[in-house]
Amino acid sequence: MKGTFLWRNRVLLTASALLIISLHLLGIETKSGSYAALPALALMEVMRPVQAASARLGEGASGIVHNYFDLVGAREENAKLRAEIAQLNGERAKIAELEVENNHLSGLLELKYALGTDAVAANVIGSDATGMSHTLILGQGTASGLKPGMAVLADEGVVGRIIDASEHASRVLLIDDHNSAVDGVDQRSRARGIIAGVVDEGVIMKYVDRSEDIRKGDQIVTSGLDGIYPRGLLLGSVASVRREGPGLFLDVRVQSAVDFRSLEQVLVVTEQAPPPPPDKRG
């Protein structure tokens, strides 16, 4: 075997075969449900405990940092008072953290009632591994009723949609990712367009006709026509509109309603909203 062509070039041949397999995986859009995606779902399941633990650890670490700053002014006090202050500060940080969490959950609960559909609250436990795409990892999966394609919301507005779900974890494609597209409508002018992420430029509204009266500050909401997001949810507001330049469509930049970096809890719509009535403007 040694000395043969195959043996001498085994690395090159193996790597070439693997490169072809990778391109095949890319070409067949394997993300959800297919056999090729199963190992990825298993990996999400294996990684979930570490991510959930680190998310909790991070919350604890931020509490420690707050406690440290609170204690700087108490250097002159005796050890007993310091211990008491530390303890009180620790409790206060915990209460503050609980209050923040309570506010988040209250907001989500209000949103859930406002939606009138079934929804599940989920914790954010991680983010995209490379940072080149915009995804989040949630600590809930199919065991909680989550499935690929479901809409993910925060109390401020739309977050994204689930693209992968293992038993106890799932991944969300954020609306500012370059592979995301949401059917949106300007709440004031009723101009329709596609809200999409741009690689390094945030979010834009595509395919808005030049004749549309769309203005800076207008709120953009979901149209409900994409069959994923319920109608009327806030996507963001128009940051700028450029009418100059060539092309059939307006250049509309959108400021997303949600600060994706500070998300801790989200709401996943587990029941598909009924299709909206036809828009008067078609």
Added chain:
Amino acid sequence: MLILFAIFCYLALAIETAVPYFLHLRFLIPNLVVILAVDLGLRHRGAAPAVLAFAMGYAVDAFSGSALGVNAFLMTAIYLGTYEISSRLLVTNAMVGATFVFLGTIVAALGDLGLSAGAAGVQAWSAMLPTIVAQAAITALVAPIVFSILSSAKRTVGLPVAAARE
């Protein structure tokens, strides 16, 4: 070797997915999986390391982007590139390794954009390059430390630390 790299890849992914949750400057977080792929290319010969690089890329795909295969392709390509070039070099020390890691991180980021976002991703290359180069530099700085930890772990389990030349 498989178990060792599986553990390191697991830890790398745990760091890469958990840390950005607290540290919002994403480019400060090194691409640790690239370091592992480069180590495979520099110090391991045969078909198994190529499969390992592919598997590590696939694992990254499970936690990044919306398409499977992007990082599997890139990690295999980085492994193959490192293997082919390093087999023609006289020395493959930590400095050489760090250089491979620097270039590999840039290739991984630009390749990720190009493969997942197509023409729009390629158009964004120039705008993204400063951030990518900064991340590559940080990854290259961290690389010797990771190589050293990997070498210690390999010694512990009785794996060869340096590759035998073919």
